[in-house]
Amino acid sequence: MRKIRHTTLYDAEHVGMVREQLELLAASTTEAGRLAYQELRERYTRRMWDLGHFMKTLKQRFSSWYNKKHQRKGTLWEARYKSVLVENGYAARTMAAYIDLNPVRAGMVLDPKDYRWCSYAEAVAGGKLARNGIMRVISEMESDMAADGWAGSRSIEKYDWRNVAGRYRLILYEDGASFGVAEADARRSTKKRRGFSEAELEKELEREGRLSVSAVLGCKSRYFIDSxxxxxxxxxxxxxxxxxxxxxxxxxxxxxxxxxxxxxxxxx
Incomplete structure (x- = not known):
């Protein structure tokens, strides 16, 4: 259990108490003491490999802090954390686009690149991990669509972000098109889904999903000028x-x- 991981969720008093307990049990010369030390240590270290447990603790701790700071009570999150297993290939491409389009469909931004906390915006701003993730999605999608099917290869060495960026942006605009899409509500009436118009999609197709230099620079510099x-x-x-x-x-x-x-x- 490394200090930095524990202190990000718990206050100094709690961290000090756990550290003291571990030190006392580690110094024990009895079998019961060694077992108690191992059990207490594993109680925390196993969370490193359990994303669900980590998210549960994170949301609980953040809710407690937020409620105390703003003098409120009750739940803070709409629903529980949910984990979904996604197959490689086209399924991964669909899920990636769905996540990056959520801010657009929620009416928070007009362009997915403008929501700075999504992977696409991070990739446009130059984030290496985000770019590699999108390039991997494209790689797996192509492997899935190949004649010989999914081969299990995840190499992204042959991909260049400048080419993949335009392709992925077109995927977002095609999946996020709102024209001609109607969804039935509980009363079986219809409503228009938020997204991109036909004119917006055609504009992106004409420029092959390429962003202007000023747009890219804006994404790269906003972490310095948005505050x-x-x-x-x-x-x-x-x-x-x-x-x-x-x-x-x-x-x-x-x-x-x-x-x-x-x-x-x-x-x-």
């Missing part, structure tokens, strides 16, 4: 103090800066 704190000097410095240690250097002393003239003239 701001506006308010009094004490408010800004208070936020900086809260972020020290986790996100900012503990030695940082500089607080907020006065707005530039052009911002003041704009009413900001």
């Amino acid at each position: 701001a704190v506006l308010g009094s000097k004490s408010r800004v410095n208070g936020v900086i103090d809260d972020l020290k240690g986790n996100y900012l250097s503990k030695n940082r002393k500089m607080g907020g800066s006065r707005p530039r003239d052009n911002l003041r003239s704009s009413g900001l």
